[in-house]
Amino acid sequence: MxxxxxxxxxxxxxxxxxxxxxxxxxxxxxxxxxxxxxxxxxxxxxxxxxxxxxxxxxxxxxxxxxxxxxxxxxxxxxxxxxxxxxxxxxxxxxxxxxxxxxxxxxxxxxxxxxxxxxxxxxxQCRPIDIGQVKYQGYGKEEESSFFINVAGMGMDGETVHRVNHTSKALGGKISFLGGTIMTLVQYRNRELTLEIDGMVRYHGAATLAVVANGQYIGGGMRIAPQAKLDSGYFDIIIANELGKLEMIANLPRLYRGTHLDHPKVYAMKGTHIRCTSRQKVLLNVDGEQPGILDAEFNMAPHRLQVIC
The missing domain is CATH 3.40.50.10330 (Probable inorganic polyphosphate/atp-NAD kinase; domain 1)
Incomplete structure (x- = not known):
């Protein structure tokens, strides 16, 4: 060996x-x-x-x-x-x-x-996809990194920023759930424009948007229940301007992964995504908060061998 x-x-x-x-x-x-x-x-x-x-x-x-x-x-x-x-x-x-x-x-x-x-x-190994993201770092220069799970914008980025500045002593699910609720109380929806594979597919206020390779974020929220690690494309999920009470009421569905039929939730697929905003929008990349929009995401299919 x-x-x-x-x-x-x-x-x-x-x-x-x-x-x-x-x-x-x-x-x-x-x-x-x-x-x-x-x-x-x-x-x-x-x-x-x-x-x-x-x-x-x-x-x-x-x-x-x-x-x-x-x-x-x-x-x-x-x-x-x-x-x-x-x-x-x-x-x-x-x-x-x-x-x-x-x-x-x-x-x-x-x-x-x-x-x-x-x-x-x-x-024993299996090949999985990875994503590459380019974004604006806090030094105001473009930065780039790879990710294997989920990148998110808006409320998702704000929540990760909050949780990563706490002790997380209560464990993942409780820490992220508490962080989500605390963020929701103060959060204002952001204007986002998403271009997917060369076409503008969304423009308007949004609570959050995620570019998903894997299914889960936030200690067990099944944000992209149809995502597969070897599909060759991202699952893009957008929550369109959910109100605070509406968001809290739908949290159980988010953990179960049954939220995609909600009329304010849009699900799309693509391999190249560009997300822009005229506002400051925080970015989450695999549970870290490295920078802000504008951001560009590219799919790299079957680029990593994982022992599983």
Whole structure:
């Protein structure tokens, strides 16, 4: 078996990952996994460590943490200039230990460490799609990154910004639900224009819009129930100017994924999306809040091998 590089974010899940990592490591060793590991120490550290591991000859890099950690590790798989894979044989492994754990729900991945260890030892892979987003960073320069789960605009971006500035001590679902309700109380709908595959498909006030590769956001909200990780296109979901009480009343449907038949919810598909606004609109990318609109999203089908 090849030696894996495991990248651990010890501060994910309010520091829980760092506390339980010794037990995870012992279980992986007991199951016979051959690995090295490194701990992250700051923002974007997981990207740097993943890139170096792949350049040093590791084929498999495993992310231990939440959706943000997985996102950082995935960004380390690709060359910053041309988007090519640093190692053409590279594979991503995941040990989910963060707040949201939304990506693994779409992947059908188990939450238990014993089950995850067995999957990593077995090493079977499937190809999945990834997205690339260009957006305005807070330094007012265009920035670019890859994402594997969901990017969102509007209330979604505001909620992620709020939740990421709290301790998340109550866990993913409660933290995101509380953040959603708190954001909703103060939020004003934003004017958005969405161009999908060269055509303007939406222009007007909106509560939120998401560009989805996976199905879940916010600790279990099934925002894009029809999305598939290997479909070759994004699912785009737009909530058209929902009122505060209307939004709260429909939250149970959002968790169940039964909201697509609501008359103010629009569902579309596409591979190239451009979203613009004359207002300041915060962007969510895989549970992180890196910048604002304008933003451009491109689908990269079957660009990542994931052990599952």
């Amino acid at each position: 090849d030696k894996y590089m495991i990248i651990v974010n010890p501060i994910s899940a309010n520091g829980k990952t760092g506390r339980i990592w010794p037990g995870i490591a012992a279980e992986l060793s007991r199951q016979g996994l051959n690995y090295d590991f490194q701990l992250t120490s700051g923002s974007k550290d997981a990207t740097r460590l993943a890139k170096k591991a792949l350049q040093d000859g590791y084929r498999t890099v495993v992310a231990v943490g939440g959706d943000g950690t997985i996102n950082e590790v995935v960004n380390g798989f690709y060359d910053e200039k041309d988007g090519s894979l640093i190692n053409s044989d590279s594979r991503l492994g995941i040990i989910a230990s963060g707040t949201g754990r939304d990506f693994i729900k779409s992947l059908g991945y188990p939450a238990g460490f014993k089950e995850t260890g067995k999957i990593l030892v077995r090493g």
